[in-house]
Each structure stands twice: as C-alpha cells, then as structure tokens.
Amino acid sequence: MAKRKVYLAKKSLEEAKAIWNNFLSTIEPKKETIPVKESLNRITASPVQASRSAPNFNASAMDGIAVSSEDTAGATEREPITLKGNQFKYVNTGNLIPEGYNAVIKIEDINQLDSGIKIFKSVSPWHNVRTIGESVMKGDQILTSNQKLKAYHIGALLEAGVFEVEVYAKPVLTVISTGDEIVSPESSPEPGQYVDFNSTMVKEMAEEAGGEINFYGVVSDEEKALKAAINQATQSSDLVITIAGSSAGSKDFTASIVEEKGEIFVHGVEIQPGKPLLLGAIENVPFIGLPGFPLSCLHAFENFGTMAVKALQKDSADADNYIQAKVKRKLASKPGRVEYVRVNLSFEKSQTGQEDFPIAVPRRRGSAVMKSQAQADGILEIPADREGLAVDELAEVKLLYPESCLKDNLVLAGSNDPLLDYLQELLITSAQKIKLRLQSRGSQAGIHALIRGEADLTTAHLLDPETGEYNLSYLDQIAEEPLELLTLAWRDQGLYLSPDSQLCLKNINDLKNKDITFINRQQGAGTRILFDYQLNQSNIKPAEIKGYDREEYTHAAVAQAVAVGSADTALGIRAVAKAFGLNFIPLFSERFELIYPTRLAEDYRIKKIKEIIKSNRFQEYLTEQTGYDLKDTGQIRNAGPSRRR
Ligand SMILES: Nc1nc2c(c(=O)[nH]1)N[C@H]1C(S)=C(S)[C@@H](COP(=O)(O)OP(=O)(O)OC[C@H]3O[C@@H](n4cnc5c(N)ncnc54)[C@H](O)[C@@H]3O)O[C@H]1N2
Numbered sequence: 226m227a228k229r230k231v232y233l234a235k236k237s238l239e240e241a242k243a244i245w246n247n248f249l250s251t252i253e254p255k256k257e258t259i260p261v262k263e264s265l266n267r268i269t270a271s272p273v274q275a276s277r278s279a280p281n282f283n284a285s286a287m288d289g290i291a292v293s294s295e296d297t298a299g300a301t302e303r304e305p306i307t308l309k310g311n312q313f314k315y316v317n318t319g320n321l322i323p324e325g326y327n328a329v330i331k332i333e334d335i336n337q338l339d340s341g342i343k344i345f346k347s348v349s350p351w352h353n354v355r356t357i358g359e360s361v362m363k364g365d366q367i368l369t370s371n372q373k374l375k376a377y378h379i380g381a382l383l384e385a386g387v388f389e390v391e392v393y394a395k396p397v398l399t400v401i402s403t404g405d406e407i408v409s410p411e412s413s414p415e416p417g418q419y420v421d422f423n424s425t426m427v428k429e430m431a432e433e434a435g436g437e438i439n440f441y442g443v444v445s446d447e448e449k450a451l452k453a454a455i456n457q458a459t460q461s462s463d464l465v466i467t468i469a470g471s472s473a474g475s476k477d478f479t480a481s482i483v484e485e486k487g488e489i490f491v492h493g494v495e496i497q498p499g500k501p502l503l504l505g506a507i508e509n510v511p512f513i514g515l516p517g518f519p520l521s522c523l524h525a526f527e528n529f530g531t532m533a534v535k536a537l538q539k540d541s542a543d544a545d546n547y548i549q550a551k552v553k554r555k556l557a558s559k560p561g562r563v564e565y566v567r568v569n570l571s572f573e574k575s576q577t578g579q580e581d582f583p584i585a586v587p588r589r590r591g592s593a594v595m596k597s598q599a600q601a602d603g604i605l606e607i608p609a610d611r612e613g614l615a616v617d618e619l620a621e622v623k624l625l626y627p628e629s630c631l632k633d634n635l636v637l638a639g640s641n642d643p644l645l646d647y648l649q650e651l652l653i654t655s656a657q658k659i660k661l662r663l664q665s666r667g668s669q670a671g672i673h674a675l676i677r678g679e680a681d682l683t684t685a686h687l688l689d690p691e692t693g694e695y696n697l698s699y700l701d702q703i704a705e706e707p708l709e710l711l712t713l714a715w716r717d718q719g720l721y722l723s724p725d726s727q728l729c730l731k732n733i734n735d736l737k738n739k740d741i742t743f744i745n746r747q748q749g750a751g752t753r754i755l756f757d758y759q760l761n762q763s764n765i766k767p768a769e770i771k772g773y774d775r776e777e778y779t780h781a782a783v784a785q786a787v788a789v790g791s792a793d794t795a796l797g798i799r800a801v802a803k804a805f806g807l808n809f810i811p812l813f814s815e816r817f818e819l820i821y822p823t824r825l826a827e828d829y830r831i832k833k834i835k836e837i838i839k840s841n842r843f844q845e846y847l848t849e850q851t852g853y854d855l856k857d858t859g860q861i862r863n864a865g866p867s868r869r870r
C-alpha cells in the first residue's frame with residue numbers, strides 16, 4: 226500500500242491568491258487574429274484604429290430643409306425671412322446635404338408658402354447636420370488592448386471598417402477526472418460508485434470565464450495512468466486540471482506527480498468547502514488539483530480556476546456582486562479559514578422597516594450538497610478572522626442572482642410535503658412571478674425559524690396530545706406576534722411496507738407483533754408526536770413495539786430503512802412511500818398548515834397563495850395525488866400571544 230502523505234502547510238485564501246496571481250502574471254498569453262463578428266467577449270491584444278469615418282459625408286439629422294446658414298441671418302419671430310428658389314432644398318433624416326448648403330431647419334419650424342419658405346429663426350452652420358466623422362473619424366483609436374469586446378464594441382468596429390481584430394487566444398484547459406469509483410452521469414451508479422458531474426461543472430465555469438475545454442476522461446487510481454494523463458495534458462494545454470485525489474488518501478498521487486515533474490506553490494487553502502486544493506506548474510503550464518467533493522471543487526475553481534482562465538487572456542476579473550445580510554441564528558465556523566454557507570435571502574422585513582438588512586437563511590451545509598447550492602440565492606462568507614457568527618450579525622453574501630430578482634422572495638422553512646413543490650411551481654409561473662424558497666426543517670424547527678424572524682413562512686403538523694388539535698396551542702404559547710394559519714390539506718399518515726413484505730398490517734395494534742420490527746422518528750417530529758398520541762389512544766405501551774427506540778430524523782431515512790429491509794415498517798407520509806416504491810397503509814389523517822405573521826395576511830404574495838390553494842387546478846392536483854383530504858383546505862385560523870393561557 227502506498228504511503229499516506231501529509232498536507233503541505235495550508236495557506237490563507239489571500240496568500241494563496243497572491244501567489245497564484247504572481248505566477249500567472251509571468252505567463253505571456255498567446256494571441257490570434259479573428260473576425261470581428263466572432264469576437265464577442267474576447268480580449269483585445271492590441272489597440273484598434275478606425276479604417277474609415279462614419280458618416281463619411283455630411284448628413285441631415287432631421288426631416289426639413291437644407292439651407293445655407295448665411296441666408297438665415299436676421300430671421301426672428303417678428304421679422305421672418307422667406308427663402309426662395311435655390312435658397313432651400315427639402316431633405317429627409319440621413320440624406321446627404323447637397324453641395325452649397327450647411328444647415329437644416331426642421332419641417333415643423335417653417336411655413337410653406339406659394340412664394341417660398343418662411344423661417345422665424347436664424348441657424349448657425351452645421352445646425353441639425355451630422356458632419357463627417359461625427360460617430361468615428363478615420364484613424365481614431367477606438368479601443369486599447371485588454372478590452373473585453375461587447376456587442377457595442379463590435380458595432381463600432383464594423384462601422385469603422387474594421388473586420389478583423391487581434392485578441393488573446395482562449396486558454397485551453399484539459400480536465401482529468403480521477404478515481405476508480407467514478408462513472409459517467411448517464412450510467413446507474415452501483416453502491417460505492419459516484420457519477421462524474423464535476424468535470425461538466427468545471428467546463429461550464431471555464432467557458433463562462435472564456436476558456437476552452439478538452440476532456441481527458443476518467444483516469445483510474447493508478448500512479449502510472451495519472452502520470453501519463455498529466456504528461457499529455459501538459460503538452461497540449463494552457464492549464465491542466467485534475468478532479469479529486471487532491472487530499473491525503475492512499476491513492477491520492479496528484480501532489481507527488483506535480484512535485485516530481487514541476488513545482489507545487491500551494492497545497493491546502495483555508496477555505497471550507499475547498500480546502501485540499503493544489504496549485505502548481507509543470508513546464509510553466511499552470512496546474513490545479515481540485516478536490517473531489519462537488520462544492521469543494523466549485524469553490525476551489527471559482528477562486529483559482531476562473532482567475533487563471535481570465536489571467537491567461539488578460540481579462541480583468543469582473544467584480545462579484547455582494548450584499549450585506551443579517552443572520553438570525555448562530556453559525557459555527559473554524560477560525561483561520563473562510564467558510565462558505567449557501568443561503569436563501571429574505572428582504573421581507575427590510576422592506577417593511579422591521580430590519581435594516583435582508584435576512585440570510587442558511588441552507589444545509591457541507592461539501593457535497595448540490596441541491597442546497599441549486600436552490601440557494603447567495604453564498605454567505607464567514608471571514609477567516611471570525612469564530613462563527615452570532616445572532617443578528619452581518620455577513621457578506623455573494624449574490625447568485627441580481628438583487629432585483631430576489632426582492633420579492635418568500636422563504637419557507639418548515640415541514641416538507643410535495644404539495645409545496647407544486648405550490649412553488651404555480652407561484653413562479655404566475656403573472657406575479659413569486660419565488661417561494663423552500664427549506665425542509667420539520668415542524669418545530671420551522672416554527673422557531675418563523676418566530677425568531679428568520680423564515681417568512683412555515684408549515685407544520687404538530688398535534689397537541691391534550692386537545693387532539695394541531696399547531697394552535699404550540700403557537701399560542703411561543704408566538705411573539707399574531708399569526709395566521711392557512712390549512713393546506715389534511716394528509717394521510719400511514720405505515721410503510723416493502724412491496725415484497727408478507728406482513729398484513731391493518732392498524733396500529735398490529736405493531737405489537739414481536740415478529741415485526743418498527744423504526745421510529747425522532748422525538749419532537751410531528752410524525753412522532755402523532756404516533757405517541759395514537760399509541761396512547763390505543764393503550765399501547767412503547768415497550769410493546771420492537772424498534773420503538775430506533776430513531777431516524779426524516780421520512781426518507783425511515784423509508785430507506787424499510788426499503789433495504791433493516792426495518793419492517795415505519796410511520797410516515799404517503800408521498801415518501803411512493804418515492805421509495807413502498808406500499809402504504811393509511812392509518813391517520815393530520816392537518817397540514819401554512820403559518821405566517823398576520824401582518825402579511827394582505828400581502829400580494831400571500832393573497833396569491835390563498836388564491837392558488839382555492840383554485841380548481843391545485844385541488845385537482847391534490848385529488849390526483851391521493852392521500853389528501855380537502856375538507857378544510859383554505860380555512861384560516863389565528864394564533865398568537867393574546868390567546869396565551
Ligand atoms: N484524512 C483526511 N481526509 C480527508 C481530508 C483531510 O483533511 N484529511 N479532507 C477532506 C476534504 S476537506 C475533502 S474536500 C476531500 C477531498 O478529497 P479528494 O480531492 O481526495 O477526492 P476523492 O477522495 O477522490 O473524492 C471525494 C468525493 O468527491 C466526489 N467526487 C470525486 N470525483 C467526482 C467527480 N468527477 N464528479 C462528482 N463527484 C466527484 C465523490 O463523492 C467522492 O467520494 O477529502 C476529505 N478527506
């Protein structure tokens with residue numbers, strides 16, 4: 226077995242960027258001459274001069290008459306002058322000004338008489354005339370070097386008779402994915418295998434930055450194979466990138482190969498995700514070893530790959546768009562490193578004057594949480610000199626969308642249900658284009674997120690075992706302002722069974738059978754409270770149920786346990802049974818409610834939600850899905866501090 230390596234000393238993000246930038250600036254990019262019409266977003270490598278003037282004749286800028294300014298001298302409202310014969314000529318906008326004339330009077334400023342044209346004002350030479358070279362004069366320098374070409378640059382060059390332009394060549398990147406366990410995204414991965422989507426993410430990011438990509442393909446975890454791949458890539462590209470194998474695993478050869486063939490500048494940067502990245506060079510060709518976890522790969526490329534692609538064609542990096550946002554719960558981080566946290570943004574309270582800043586609502590953290598990234602609005606950065614963020618602290622958030630697209634977001638953190646996905650879709654495709662951001666947290670955590678001013682809305686199905694009523698009593702106890710509760714539906718809770726199962730379960734009493742292994746939800750989960758309540762109602766003691774003490778934190782986790790046979794059955798919602806291909810035996814029905822501050826009740830977004838909930842389209846959808854009872858759908862209830870007992 227190969228000897229395990231240790232990291233080189235880790236560098237701070239700033240230091241690593243400075244080292245990388247210094248090295249990149251020593252590389253003289255290649256140049257090429259290309260047609261102007263194909264030069265969008267390329268960077269000029271030399272200054273560009275106009276080959277012709279535009280316009281190349283004196284042209285009328287108005288519809289009216291061409292005159293000689295001398296003939297108009299002295300004309301006023303009181304003492305108009307009448308121009309006759311050759312003293313004027315009709316012209317339209319854009320026409321050549323005929324020889325002997327040097328100004329234009331607008332058609333609406335003259336009086337047409339049988340005897341000639343009466344004018345009421347004198348005009349100076351070149352009045353209402355676009356003179357030769359007004360737009361651009363032959364020989365003028367239009368662009369300097371290092372200018373990124375936009376649509377209007379291309380327009381200006383074509384007008385000026387420039388059809389070819391010298392630009393820096395697009396840097397060619399070769400991307401090598403590594404690992405025996407890596408298979409193509411189109412295949413079905415076996416346990417232990419991962420699909421390769423990082424290479425495509427890198428391609429899209431590199432192309433966005435102006436690079437061109439060669440895929441080397443996937444290389445196995447063999448030192449010889451990786452060496453050959455890196456060798457070939459170094460000969461044929463401007464930047465070599467490997468994906469995975471950058472850390473300290475027994476098969477992580479990247480660092481030793483780069484060290485042997487070239488030089489390592491940095492191994493390990495104080496960012497999370499993204500830490501074990503490697504920066505180096507082989508034969509003066511820059512080399513980046515990206516970590517394998519996808520979000521580590523993303524942040525490492527965004528920080529160092531994009532920089533290289535831009536530097537290799539002298540493109541000055543576009544500034545990212547940052548805003549300041551407030552957090553409403555403590556966020557942990559390790560001092561000494563920058564930590565990236567995916568967040569949704571709510572502007573709701575800053576718009577109502579309750580807060581000065583938008584609220585950043587953190588999504589799930591980790592180095593491989595792709596849905597979290599796909600549904601985020603921004604990336605919050607916890608600075609390296611901080612040990613976490615406290616409640617109400619501000620942080621910089623890099624926006625993934627323009628701020629104007631996020632202003633009307635509603636952030637919902639709460640209990641999850643597929644009907645929310647459908648509601649979300651109907652909202653964004655409505656005329657109001659309302660973006661509902663969903664974060665799955667469960668009923669209790671969702672309610673607390675609402676109450677501490679983090680989420681705008683929540684969803685819950687919390688049964689009060691004393692009253693048999695949902696949500697109200699809990700909210701009454703802890704709400705700090707009046708809340709409105711909108712019933713979305715009553716939904717089935719029932720038992721999950723594998724389709725191969727021989728068990729015949731009809732009600733909760735059947736769980737007392739010693740041959741049946743149950744798996745439970747965690748304490749505090751809505752489903753757990755319901756289960757305990759129903760056990761109590763049926764006089765069943767927890768000890769009578771095998772597996773009662775085994776807890777999982779999500780519907781999906783218990784469904785997975787039943788699907789792989791590590792438990793016989795579990796209680797959960799119907800939609801998850803369907804997703805996991807399990808049979809479902811409905812036992813109970815529970816109220817599933819949307820909850821928001823009453824001050825939002827008349828907000829246009831909430832009104833739209835109410836309208837959708839009552840629409841035929843939404844109700845037909847719920848009916849088709851089965852497992853929903855619409856008897857109270859759209860019903861509104863109230864909770865809040867004034868009802869506190
Ligand atoms: N003993 C230590 N182990 C690890 C450390 C450490 O400090 N000490 N750091 C961890 C961190 S942080 C990261 S990040 C990862 C980086 O690992 P590698 O770059 O060596 O990558 P692999 O182990 O080969 O793969 C990890 C993981 O990445 C996914 N992956 C890989 N390739 C692809 C691809 N082409 N497309 C999509 N996803 C990919 C896959 O989930 C792999 O399991 O190391 C930790 N370990």
Ligand code: MOO
Nearest residue numbers: 498499500521592
């Ligand atoms: O730094 Mo690694 O990049 O977290 O997962």
